[in-house]
Amino acid sequence: MQAEQISIFLENKAGRLSEVTGILSENGVNIRALALADTTDFGVLRLIVDDNSKAEQVLKQGGFTVRKTKVVAVEVQDQPGGLHSILDILHRAEINVEYMYAFVRQSGNNAVMIFRFDQPDEAIRVLSDNGISVIKGANLYSM
Amino acid sequence: MIYDIEYETMPREALESIQARRLQATVSRVYATVPFYRNKFDEAGIGPGDINSVSDLQRLPFTTKQDLRDNYPYGMFAVPMDNVVRIHASSGTTGKPTVVGYTNRDIHTWAELMARSLAAGGATRGDIVHNAYGYGLFTGGLGAHYGAEKLGASVIPVSGGNTKRQVVIMRDFGPTVLTCTPSYSLHLAEAAEDMGVSFRDLNFKCGIFGAEPWSENMRREIEEKLNLTAVDIYGLSEVIGPGVAVECQEAQAGLHIAEDHFIAEIIDPATGEVLPHGETGELVLTSITKEAFPVIRYRTRDITSLNPEPCVCGRTMIRMNKISGRTDDMLIIRGVNVFPSQIESVLMEIEGVEPHYQMEIDRKDNLDTLTIRVEVSQSAFSDEVKELQRFEDRIANEIKELFGISAVVKLAEPKTIARSEGKAARVIDRREI
């Protein structure tokens, strides 16, 4: 049930982000979601794309440090308290959220959030037990 | 393999008597032929007749790089130019270059020393040597070349630069021995990887690397990435060039000094006092067979120590430890003496640090600041910012613990820190003092 994310190390220098997007677009890789976490001197770019192995390969060839990370895509009801109820379930199960960000497309009427957990399998079990839908990687990349 | 069994395994007593005889002859000759030495010896009130044993060497004055510069270009030559068959020069990054000369016999001696060195590193006459030391005024290229020919190996005189072509040659010509600077060997490994060539598929068995200081960790990295046995070779053009000392493949623990041609001392760089074996200080070398350009107690500015313990390889020549720094690249940061090589060893002990780093020193509001840029490796990279920050903190803490200096560690993208094909430029000191 887990999905794959591509993480890229970037120094905080002008133009680095556009180099990444440039390499991906030249190679026909489509970006489905993107989040950048940064500090004063470097950043980590996190991407969900439609072709992980190709993205990893072309970015490595472009000289970037790249790694694949397992993440979990969760459907969130598009209404007040939708996200809160999910975080509440996770909190009560003592599952840590390392970070999260929003997916661009919706799944039906629901929003989609990408979560990075320290214990992803346990998180998926707890969410499913509580009636929260987790989206399969294969479905996510083509949404 | 030992190239010259007679000399390299000579009993210490016999060796010391040869040294004494050769030292005496050298001192007499420079006194007679080089005005600089005659004046220096006269000033010190000492003559050739006072030098009767190796321990008398301590009574002679030192020779410095500045002395060589002051006598630019040929003032230190001890033979007429008619007898000089080769001239080399060391780079003059500060001031004039140092010009050195060789007679026919000097060239022969040097080739013998390099043949010994290549053999100590594992080369034999059946090998093909890929010689990527620069050819030209620099002694590395021609030194290794003549040594490989003397040994009877086949030399590919590829010289430095044009790395892609070098990778093609390595793949197609099947060389078995690599000679170049240690940093260039890693540069070759990266270039090969980029071109889809694996060192596992190449024929290299050993490499003889020198012309810049390198650490044990860098050795491990080179041996793993290039799939060969790596030994360190030491030399400097003022003394003869590469081949003054070399590690044996058997022990890979310290470089055997060719004591039948050079006498080594370790001194306290501040006082000039000779230090006992095992203590760390500045290496001082005296040549005892050179004709065109003899040097008496030449201060190398290289920091090391001597190890007289017998070696498993059977050589009786004393060993010097790997160079751990230079007296002249010692940095004083917030009053603390720091050798870049010490920082390097700290970095190399930390899992995931690439051997590519740069130290930047600035002065802000009269306070020195040290920034260390380190390339992030695939293994150290995490998608979590806090893990990367923890990695930076870990390096900063290690440095703080060892030197008591706060450093700012900045992770850099791979291959963004300049690779040098000669001596790597590790330090950028922007302080205006």
Ligand SMILES: [Zn+2]
């Ligand atoms: Zn040995």
